[in-house]
Amino acid sequence: MRTVELIERKRDGAEHAPGEVRWLIEGYVAGRVAPEQMSAWAMAVVWRGLSDAETHELTQAMIDSGATIDLSSLGRTVVDKHSTGGVGDKTTIALAPLAAAMGMPVAKLSGRGLAHTGGTLDKLESIPGFRVGLSVPELIDQVARIGCAVAAQSDDLVPADRLLYALRDVTGTVAAPGLIASSVMSKKLAAGADAILLDVKVGEGAFMPDLDSARGLAVRMRDIGVRAGRPTVCELTAMDSPLGAAVGNALEVAESCEMLAGGGPADFRELVLGSAARMAVLSDLDVDLEAGRRLAERAIASGEALRALERLLESQGGDPRLAERPWDVLEAAPVVHAVPAPRAGAVALCGALAIGRAAMRLGAGRERKEDAIDHAVGIVVHAKPGDQVAAGDALAHVHARDEAGARQAAAEVLAAYSLVDGPVAPPPLLLETIG
16 A cells, blocks of 8 residues: 555545555554544544445554453443533543443543633642552542542553544645544453443534534544444533533532532533443443432432542542542632623623633643643632523632632633523523433
């Protein structure tokens, strides 16, 4: 095969013959296919797309480029959960210990944030001493002992995806459904889970801006999972406003603890409980959705969910006091600045993208992979679409390192809001379920 001929074939809208996508991926990993050639092929895919057959071949080639994890020694059905990312999405931090408290083993490999979307590993590293770098034997042993582990993906797991994603990130070729689906599902399948729950975010704060594009991505990812023999369910959830109230690493960890203690914002609580129930249906617990939700609610009410979080913290080097008294452990920002409502009215818009970018500029996120994270800073949103506010009420609070940063972020947060006269219906969180 000649690389340039394969690029031209995809550029002209033709489908690759069996084996050609694998040849490209193996060649890129081996250095036989040059980065500029791979970026040209990726751009052709953005414009022309990938067929189902090409997407499956790409997924399997990336899985075969490195190691895989075998979780069969746990002797249980392991359900993995993945979110496509958004603003304030701290779901894994609450969901992993909750699922363990319900009797489901959770072996979760998570990533870091980039741009306005936060990463679970960055949030967990706001906990002093918490260790995300577990070896595969450590991961499996911890799940066997306490029911859950949340760790970083090792370098030898799906290395082709890491190389290809780095290239896509700097060449404007991230937004291709086939490439996104293969990237997500190659990691999920290589990580060894028996069943998969996917949370596909929809809206301005997500990769998929509208329901049609999100549905198309969800269907494609589910098809990959089902064809691999892994039952897969996709939730399509709204991301036009931040999830919950907290946006920022330590702030989101504290909110996760609050949720597991029985509190927390209603939308965040609803998403975690719903996802836990769907995981239970996919697991070997032999329950339906309603019974799964009751299990989740009982695990929280009994305190077992918080105890599962304490065990997770203790096993990975964090301070277990965090579960019940997070601000005894976490660093707080030195400056807290209110964002007052300029008038009375109903909140029509609380823009996730603008708030995510404001938090990133405070230091809660990174524009480039090498940027450092300030774990203490962020934004806490108090008013969401549908809420009524009076003039002067705090729409949000900015948690900043200094006054100048707080004032700038406050202006950006205020610009993310739209207030109107008359009532506004709160928008739904769960838009659709596939599978």
